[in-house]
Amino acid sequence: MEKLKCNAANCLYNYNTICSADEIKVQGGGTTSGDATFCGTFSTRGLGNYVSSITNMNYGGAAKQLLSNNRMEPHVLCDAVNCTYNSDQICNANGIEILNDVASAAEQTECQTFYPR
Known part of the structure; x- marks a missing residue:
């Protein structure tokens, strides 16, 4: 995946939209x-x-991001079975965007890359 942009400003994983x-x-x-x-x-x-999310932090990617301009690239699992980019529950889009700049709950975020089959 080329990039993952996140606009969920209140998410602990969001680091300047990365x-x-x-x-x-x-x-x-x-x-x-x-x-x-x-x-x-x-x-x-x-x-x-x-503390409860520490095992899911991408420390290697974070260090790489700090030392260069590479974007962090998490593994993206997907339950949206009717999305074109879903291949056996793995997202194969070149990039995805999670939208909601004031999110305070998961259900208030949205995958903007969804494209119906």
Whole structure:
């Protein structure tokens, strides 16, 4: 994947619109539109969530990002079975965008890259 842009400003994995999670999961099941998709990995910023999410942090990618202009590239799992980019529950889009700049819950995020089959 070339890039993953995240606008969920309140997510602890969001670092200047770059996702620092090692793995994210787009959820939405059998949806036929992007409106029903959301980032299931979303976690609000806070010490408790940081501690519980520490095993999913992409430290290597974060260090690489700090030393160069490479973007972090988490593994993207996807439950949106009706999305063109879903291949055996793996997103194969060249880039995805998670939208919602004031998100306070996973269900308030949305995968903007969803494209129906």
